[in-house]
Amino acid sequence: MVDDAPAWLLFIVSLLLILGGVLALTGGVGLLRLSNFYQRTHAPSLPATLGIGCVLIASMLFFSVTSGRFVLHELLITMAVLLSAPVTAMMLNRAAIERDRRQYREDAPVPPGRPIKASPTGERNE
Amino acid sequence: MMTLFIGAQYFALACFALTMLFAMIRMLKGPTAQDRVLALDVLYLSVALTLLVLGIRFGHDVYFEVALLIVFVGFVSTIATAKFLMRGEVIE
Numbered sequence: 371m372v373d374d375a376p377a378w379l380l381f382i383v384s385l386l387l388i389l390g391g392v393l394a395l396t397g398g399v400g401l402l403r404l405s406n407f408y409q410r411t412h413a414p415s416l417p418a419t420l421g422i423g424c425v426l427i428a429s430m431l432f433f434s435v436t437s438g439r440f441v442l443h444e445l446l447i448t449m450a451v452l453l454s455a456p457v458t459a460m461m462l463n464r465a466a467i468e469r470d471r472r473q474y475r476e477d478a479p480v481p482p483g484r485p486i487k488a489s490p491t492g493e494r495n496e
Numbered sequence: 497m498m499t500l501f502i503g504a505q506y507f508a509l510a511c512f513a514l515t516m517l518f519a520m521i522r523m524l525k526g527p528t529a530q531d532r533v534l535a536l537d538v539l540y541l542s543v544a545l546t547l548l549v550l551g552i553r554f555g556h557d558v559y560f561e562v563a564l565l566i567v568f569v570g571f572v573s574t575i576a577t578a579k580f581l582m583r584g585e586v587i588e
Contacts, residue, residue, distance in 0.1 A: 377497040384504035387549065391511030394545055398515030401522050401538055407531055410522075414538045417515065422541065425508070425548045429560070432552050447544070447564050454571035458537060461575055465582035466530040 379435045383428045390424035393417060407466055411459060418455040423448070508549050515542045533577045540570030 393416055400413030426444045433441040516539055523535035544563040551559030579585075 380497045380501040384500045387504040387508040391508035394515045394542060395511040398518035402518040407528060411534060417541055422545060425545050429548050429552055447567055450567045458571060458574045461578035462530055462533060465578045468582050
């Protein structure tokens, strides 16, 4: 199956796989190295969109050309990941904000409409 | 060209394994519970990516279905854990 694949297909699929690997690794390094939960929550969006997109396009191209027909069932994973990633991020961040406010942590975001920090003179410091 | 193809597969697999390792370090170390849940989400995602690359490597369809199942299980488990972290119970 792989032996009779044309060279341009192997080249494009290799490029997409390398790109996907680098993007996923960037997300992993960000998850490890960023200092705060609210910074770290940005890291997984890179493999969840571009990384998995590159690998799925590579898979679709490879199977479509080698089997001689359109193989599009990878679109199911695309839809699942693209729909679930924002919902997951939103739920997790709401839970994190709730917990941080409950524990009065320093880096918890203030509720909207409140002053950031009360100034000594009592003025509202927006 | 075949060498590049095989090399790209191994490179992608190594990258995903490193991502899993980093996510596991974050999950063991993570100062708060939400960090651990985030790391678990990344772990699910990188397992799905690994399975897709293995599907290209071996030219088989089964890996795709496993990846689809893992994506859905990861979504549901992350949502359930986030609800639990927010309120202390999964179903309100």
